[in-house]
Amino acid sequence: MTQFTDFGLAQPVLRALEEAGYKTPTPIQAQALRPAMEGRDLCGIAQTGTGKTAAFALPILHRLAQNPRKAIRRGCRVLVLSPTRELANQIAESFSDYGRHLSFTNTVVFGGVTISRQEKALANGVDILVATPGRLMDLIERRSLTLEAVEILVLDEADQMLDLGFIHALKRIVKMLPKERQSLFFSATMPKNIAGLADQYLRDPVQVAVTPVATTAERVTQEVIFAHTGAKQALLGHILRDPKIERVLVFTRTKHGADRVVRGLEKVGVPASAIHGNKSQPQRERALAAFKDGSCRVLVATDIAARGIDVEAVSHVINYDLPNVPESYVHRIGRTARAGANGLAISFCNDEEKAYLRDIERTTRQKIPVAPFPEGFTPPSRQEAMDAAQAEERRPAPQGQRPGQRQGQRPGGSRPGGGRPGQGRGGDGGRGGQGAPARSARPEGAGRSQEARGDRRQGAPQETRSEPRSDNRQRTPRPQGAGPGEGRAIGWLDRSPRS
Ligand code: AMP
Numbered sequence: 339m340t341q342f343t344d345f346g347l348a349q350p351v352l353r354a355l356e357e358a359g360y361k362t363p364t365p366i367q368a369q370a371l372r373p374a375m376e377g378r379d380l381c382g383i384a385q386t387g388t389g390k391t392a393a394f395a396l397p398i399l400h401r402l403a404q405n406p407r408k409a410i411r412r413g414c415r416v417l418v419l420s421p422t423r424e425l426a427n428q429i430a431e432s433f434s435d436y437g438r439h440l441s442f443t444n445t446v447v448f449g450g451v452t453i454s455r456q457e458k459a460l461a462n463g464v465d466i467l468v469a470t471p472g473r474l475m476d477l478i479e480r481r482s483l484t485l486e487a488v489e490i491l492v493l494d495e496a497d498q499m500l501d502l503g504f505i506h507a508l509k510r511i512v513k514m515l516p517k518e519r520q521s522l523f524f525s526a527t528m529p530k531n532i533a534g535l536a537d538q539y540l541r542d543p544v545q546v547a548v549t550p551v552a553t554t555a556e557r558v559t560q561e562v563i564f565a566h567t568g569a570k571q572a573l574l575g576h577i578l579r580d581p582k583i584e585r586v587l588v589f590t591r592t593k594h595g596a597d598r599v600v601r602g603l604e605k606v607g608v609p610a611s612a613i614h615g616n617k618s619q620p621q622r623e624r625a626l627a628a629f630k631d632g633s634c635r636v637l638v639a640t641d642i643a644a645r646g647i648d649v650e651a652v653s654h655v656i657n658y659d660l661p662n663v664p665e666s667y668v669h670r671i672g673r674t675a676r677a678g679a680n681g682l683a684i685s686f687c688n689d690e691e692k693a694y695l696r697d698i699e700r701t702t703r704q705k706i707p708v709a710p711f712p713e714g715f716t717p718p719s720r721q722e723a724m725d726a727a728q729a730e731e732r733r734p735a736p737q738g739q740r741p742g743q744r745q746g747q748r749p750g751g752s753r754p755g756g757g758r759p760g761q762g763r764g765g766d767g768g769r770g771g772q773g774a775p776a777r778s779a780r781p782e783g784a785g786r787s788q789e790a791r792g793d794r795r796q797g798a799p800q801e802t803r804s805e806p807r808s809d810n811r812q813r814t815p816r817p818q819g820a821g822p823g824e825g826r827a828i829g830w831l832d833r834s835p836r837s
């Protein structure tokens with residue numbers, strides 16, 4: 339079997355891998371390492387959890403080590419674009435981990451935090467810059483950053499980047515890069531628009547893939563339970579009372595929906611926490627840490643907040659709302675059945691969401707088996723559900739909500755997002771989330787700059803809300819000794835090259 343030692347990686351990189359306990363490359367790494375080390379462009383289809391970060395970080399560190407050179411002032415040698423700050427942080431940490439025996443600098447920049455610290459960190463140039471597109475553009479516009487000396491570009495989670503409306507920023511960024519560069523492109527799914535982008539930006543790329551386009555993780559058992567909107571909360575509470583459900587991620591389409599689900603669970607004695615764009619960075623970190631160490635077994639998340647989160651042993655994924663973008667379904671259920679374990683993904687589907695279900699089944703080319711209500715569960719009547727929903731709506735508006743703005747979910751389940759289910763990918767109506775008024779689903783407090791760029795998508799505040807961080811600059815080697823993932827075996831998906 340191929341080992342990391344077979345690739346001729348720079349010694350300091352190999353040492354870091356050894357310390358992390360990684361001997362064998364994952365399938366995506368085995369495919370990507372050699373061409374990327376040679377400087378080839380790469381188009382990779384891989385989800386988080388497959389080892390894709392190392393698949394680009396290792397060859398990049400190797401190439402930097404082969405050709406050490408000082409970064410220009412306000413410039414960087416490697417630019418990694420990430421759609422979310424969580425993922426950006428994780429990527430930067432991976433570079434620090436794998437580059438701990440090298441002296442390259444890496445900095446992560448994203449919105450929602452003081453820009454001046456980031457400007458300071460960039461002033462003398464950095465070797466590796468990990469950035470979200472919005473903040474990157476802000477820094478360029480303020481002339482605190484130049485991309486003229488970028489040697490390697492990584493575009494991570496390209497599909498998510500497009501879903502979040504970063505396409506314009508992305509196009510502008512790529513235009514500013516030197517033509518002579520290496521580009522590494524990763525996406526969990528490869529719909530036509532992403533493939534088109536890859537064609538445009540990559541030169542004779544090597545194609546690597548660990549999961550076929552839009553297929554779902556094979557070890558995930560999937561089922562759908564038909565339930566009207568008002569029955570969903572009780573159903574969730576009932577399911578989660580089963581202690582066999584050890585670590586469960588519950589997905590909702592909207593941030594308020596996530597908060598509502600947490601409140602509903604707390605009422606029936608199931609502790610849970612929510613993670614979404616309206617939570618501050620420390621709140622998110624706390625929620626994630628509690629979920630990781632097992633002190634809180636239920637994490638309720640929106641799609642965007644959950645991206646890039648690498649948590650082992652998620653036994654169940656529950657789609658409280660079905661996503662209106664089929665690819666999101668693939669991402670969501672990919673959160674379970676990792677680390678070689680089996681996972682169960684349960685989706686709740688009301689009448690309005692049946693169109694989403696059909697879209698998902700068409701995209702994944704499989705029928706999701708329908709399951710009955712669990713034993714002992716009696717759904718509340720529609721009237722009971724409506725009364726409960728109305729009581730919920732009378733709650734004071736959560737912080738940041740505009741006066742008079744409704745919280746979203748309508749009693750009895752009226753049309754999701756005010757639009758027709760299955761309306762397609764782009765429109766606000768189809769994206770607003772269950773019951774969320776199409777326009778007012780626009781995140782409160784979302785960044786002006788994103789608004790200006792026409793980013794109308796729910797979840798966009800990823801870049802805009804966070805507590806100020808201390809200096810974003812990280813210098814390798816890091817003081818902490820822990821290697822990435824502590825050498826755990828990861829549950830990558832079957833290798834199946836793109837046709
Ligand atoms: P990623 O898909 O990049 O988010 O990586 C998923 C997890 O796998 C991370 O915790 C990595 O540290 C870990 N990992 C990456 N490469 C390997 C490897 N070759 N062997 C074992 N674990 C790995």
